[in-house]
Amino acid sequence: MNTATVLSARAATSKFWLIAAVGALISAIGFGSALYMEHHGHAVTGMTNQIVWGLPHVFAIFLIVAASGVLNVASIGSVFGKTAYKKRAPLSGLLTLAMLSGGLFVLMLDLGRADRVMIAATKYNFTSVFAWNVFLYSGMFGIVAVYLWVLMEKRLYPFAKPVGVAAFVWRLVLTTGTGSIFGFLISRNAYQSALLAPMFIIMSFAWGLAVFLITQAVMFRWNGKTLDPAILKRMKNLFGTFIAAVLYFLIVYHLTNLYFAKQVAFEKFILIDSGFAAIFWIGQVLIGALLPMAILYHPRLGQRMCAVTAAAVLVIVGAFCELYVFIIGGEAFPLDIFPGAEITSSFFDGQVATYSPSLPEFLLGLGGLGVAFMITLIGVRLISKFLPEDDAVQPDAATD
Amino acid sequence: MLRILSTLATIALALPLLQAAHAGEVPKPSAAIESPGTQCVAPPAEIRRNHMEMLKHQRDLTLREGIRGTKVSLNGCIACHASKKTGSVIGNNDNFCQGCHAYAAVKLDCWDCHQPKAGYQATGATP
Amino acid sequence: MTENARRGFLAAGATFAGAIAVAPGLHLIAPALARGAGEPASNANRWGLLIDTNKCSASCDACVKACATENGITEQVADPRQRSQWIRKIDIKEKNGRQHSLPMMCQHCSDPPCVDVCPTGASMKRADGIVLVDRHVCIGCRYCMMACPYKARSFVHEPLTEQNPQVPRGIGCVEACTLCVHRVDKGQLPACVEACTEGAMLFGNLADPNSEISRRIAHEATTQVRADLKLNTGVRYQGI
Structure with a gap:
């Protein structure tokens, strides 16, 4: 030595x-x-x-x-x-x-x-x-x-x-x-859907693989090893498929909601009217799905370990945005205690809740x-x- | 010579520490019962050993089944055992619950929710 | 004698005893009798409220004040969004312009979502239909607050010291209207009902077909809030 x-x-x-x-x-x-x-x-x-x-x-x-x-x-x-x-x-x-x-x-x-x-x-x-x-x-x-x-x-x-x-x-x-x-949860517009169970499974596929790809890249780098390009290719293709599947579930979730008249106000809130809309479109859709897919399926970038790792990081950023919109956004939309009526109270009924x-x-x-x-x-x-x-x-x- | 000196010095230094350790021993709790009732709900030895089980049993009966007016009651304990000075069973180590629990080093969980003062009247200011 | 017949007999007996025990003119209803020492709450009772919003004025919050006093809800958390509210006045403006006001609190559902979701069984329904939080086993996960369609529950955000000895409540636990269970068990009315000088709130036994509340529900138009959820609430409204 x-x-x-x-x-x-x-x-x-x-x-x-x-x-x-x-x-x-x-x-x-x-x-x-x-x-x-x-x-x-x-x-x-x-x-x-x-x-x-x-x-x-x-x-x-x-x-x-x-x-x-x-x-x-x-x-x-x-x-x-x-x-x-x-x-x-x-x-x-x-x-x-x-x-x-x-x-x-x-x-x-x-x-x-x-x-x-x-x-x-x-x-x-x-x-x-x-x-x-x-x-x-x-x-x-x-x-x-x-x-x-x-x-x-x-x-x-x-x-x-x-x-x-x-x-x-x-x-x-x-x-x-x-x-x-x-x-x-029956009480809130954002939830109460059986779709959430399979949707969480497919989200876990994508987010889990993202974490794995990052860890693997760091470990190979640390130990001075290079990943077999064939393996990288297989893993990144699988990763791309998972991201696409998450996007598919997201579209189905929001489309079904848009079809139900009672959910339209909530969809308008999450997709257009509130601060959550920006996090949804930029964080969740663009950074969390479209950009990483573009990287992974790019003929040259998709071959490179560092680009695939970057895509994984983007997916994780998107995951945090998705959960923020899903959890906080879902709670911020007021409960429909008296459907069809406008309500106000000292307990912030009928108001969009704020959170800092x-x-x-x-x-x-x-x-x-x-x-x-x-x-x-x-x-x-x-x-x-x-x-x-x-x-x-x-x-x-x-x-x- | 040097070794003997240093040994002596060590002993000299250690003595006060030993004494301090002895003096620092926690004295037995001395909460005086200032407004004793005629008779506690059970003999002191049994209360000392089992009060937590008695209270736990009663709390479940009262809250979950709605059974009231039985002999064991936390408010009943406070009525007799609250300090005359502070009106409370907690607050300092002279007070009934806290004194013993500090001695036994057992965390008290009751008073996060229950009112520790005897005959306390909520002020009723509107939020 | 079948169980039901026996219960009916007992209830009738209790009503009779109540009727003779209470002096005429005194505003106390027969089913709200104090139970004897050591006697558990019974499913021969299902305590409920009937609230007539036609008699409820938007400017009045006597019920809210009485609740705060009775239950020792006195803390002043800096952020109003973090303060506990067991009962609140909601002002409603319908699409056709009609405006009215009503008190909203725990609806004491027969099938309460908060009880379904509670991981430890802290959220519970007593035999007489009163929904309570057993703070001894509440871990403060707030899942019940996510599940309640009425926003009836609050989480205690700060240490408390001003509790009413009869109404324990404290930091890190979820809480809600108890229907003044400590008063009901003594045969008294809930504080809000007692405080309502307009007579807009009626307390009574929904399980007894002869009680005033049952008779009114049988003969007048009443509503359950979010009836679509089929939770069978113990609190009913008129005029909404």
């Missing part, structure tokens, strides 16, 4: 610790923000009795939806038998655990009584979609942990397929549960990203098997 490699290894180590420290700091700030909110009450947040779920829920739902979606990479390997994806299964499982932890970190710490999290874990009301989700989330941790074990232990490898199928089914149910949190997020709630959300990042970072550092090791030639590359 020559001096140069020793030096570069040392530099890499100190760089690792620096990045780890930044991640830990972000997580700690998130936790501190939650303590601050806990002590003073939610008065220090921008959330109100009108906008009851705010920025923390945007972060948490992004993390949870993307967590289930990122497991798709493993599923394509184990369930559908694609070798290139099999090599990526461990990293995909790790990202699932990391993001699920980050999402639940935010969701639990935003509770009005975060100190009673044990009650949430021990008392269930089985008509509540939330209560189902508590089961689905904890089950997901268990299944993915077993899945990772099976993937990494050579003797257990024969079990990879059945465990992989179980994890795949579980993650579909889990995202159905997340979508149904909103789908089962405060720093603590933003930092709590960011803390969730920090937790997900830390778990990924530590996992990848401790266990080298998370780095996808591709063979020189892809055996099934020719077949698809």
Whole structure:
């Protein structure tokens, strides 16, 4: 070993610790923000009795939806038998655990009584979609942990397929549960649609793959490896398909709404009249779908790793815009308590609710990203098997 | 020589610390019951051991089933045990609930919602 | 004797006892009898309200003030959007120009969405139809606030100290109108009903066909707000 490699290894180590420290700091700030909110009450947040779920829920739902979606990479390997994806299964499982932890970190710490999290874990009301989700989330941790074990232990490898199928089914149910949190709400125009369950699943496909592509790009860069262009091509084509599918569901969702006379006012609000319209068209549609698709299907840009990574970043920006419009926009539109009449009250009935997020709630959300990042970072550092090791030639590359 | 000196110095330094640690031991709670009723709802030993279970049982009966007027009642506790000085069962370690809970290092959750003052009248200012 | 017949007999007996116990002219209704010590709420009662909006003036908020006093809703959170409102006056302007005003609060649904969605079972309906939040197990997730079609629930955004001893409420939990359950259990009327000098609010037992509220609902045109949702509300309105 020559001096140069020793030096570069040392530099890499100190760089690792620096990045780890930044991640830990972000997580700690998130936790501190939650303590601050806990002590003073939610008065220090921008959330109100009108906008009851705010920025923390945007972060948490992004993390949870993307967590289930990122497991798709493993599923394509184990369930559908694609070798290139099999090599990526461990990293995909790790990202699932990391993001699920980050999402639940935010969701639990935003509770009005975060100190009673044990009650949430021990008392269930089985008509509540939330209560189902508590089961689905904890089950997901268990299944993915077993899945990772099976993937990494050579003797257990024969079990990879059945465990992989179980994890795949579980993650579909889990995202159905997340979508149904909103789908089962009868009171608000933005929700109350069975379409939300499949829509959340397809959103998870796109967002999960975006997170995976970024992580993979960073890991390859860090280790000085280049990704096989054939694999890059397959992954980016799959990614493009997912983005198109999200766009399709979005169009169907809004078209059905526009067809129902009682929903027209809400659609006009989200698509034209309010501040949410700009976030929808620019953030969600342009940045989150059209631009990344243009990059991915561009004959030259689509071949380049950095361009594909940029497209993935855009999709994540779009995802945050989408959830902001969906959650905050959906709550901001006034409840239709007396259909057809104009109403006013001291409780802001009949008015569009306003929301200005405060720093603590933003930092709590960011803390969730920090937790997900830390778990990924530590996992990848401790266990080298998370780095996808591709063979020189892809055996099934020719077949698809 | 130097070693002996340093050992002695260490002991000399450590002694006051030990003493301080001893003195810093939490004294037993000394909440006086200033307006005692004739009889508590159960013997003190049982109350000390089981008051949380008694209250928990009663809270579920009252809130969820609407059973009222039974012997165990949080407002009943306050009526007898609130301090004459502050009128409350919490606020400082001389007061009944807080004194013992501080000693036992058990977090009190009741008073985030329940009124800790005896005979308290809500002021009724309109929001 | 069948269970129903027995219940009917008991209810009739209670009504009779109430009728003789209350002096004539005193504005107290028979079904709102105090229960005995140790006796649970019973599904022989379903407490409800009938609100006549024709008698409700837009300028009057006596019910809102009485509710705040009775339930100790005194806090002044800096942001008005974060303040609790158990009952509020809504001014309605219909398309044809007709204007009216009414008090809006928890509608005490028979099939309450808030109870369906609550993950811990904190949102609950008592045997006598009163919908309550069990703050002992409320974790403050606010899912019920997302689910309620009436915007009846509030979240406590700040630590509280001025609670009425009979009405515990506090930081980090969701709350709403309790139909003054602590008064109803003593045989008193809800504070809003008592405060309404116009007689626009009638409290009574919807489960008893002979109660005044049931008789009026049987013979006069009444409405449930968002009747399309089929939640079977305990609060009914006239004149909307």
